């Protein structure tokens with residue numbers, strides 16, 4: 001860090017735990033400089049994201065589940081009925097229903113209980 005007053009060498013004042021602001025002091029003229037850091041922000045946990053998956057046992061089961069999935073996800077933004085229908089048309093029995101936040105996951109779980117649909121949520125890294 002270069003001192004803004006005398007262009008001398010400013011060193012961080014110790015001891016100091018990670019903080020939003022850190023103090024530097026010029027070793028030549030003693031001028032103090034507060035520097036904003038990003039420690040506090042980066043220490044926050046990242047929001048969890050979940051992949052929603054539904055498994056059908058066979059084609060007959062898939063037909064029933066498709067209707068339930070369409071009902072449960074009707075009001076969930078980020079869900080693609082087109083994507084579900086493509087997977088259904090291909091005869092896939094394990095459906096990737098997209099990625100959802102924790103609050104969306106909660107909403108989907110509540111809605112799925114009402115129609116008796118079992119949805120797996122896989123937390124993403």
Ligand SMILES: [Zn+2]
Nearest residue numbers: 003006026029
């Ligand atoms: Zn200085």
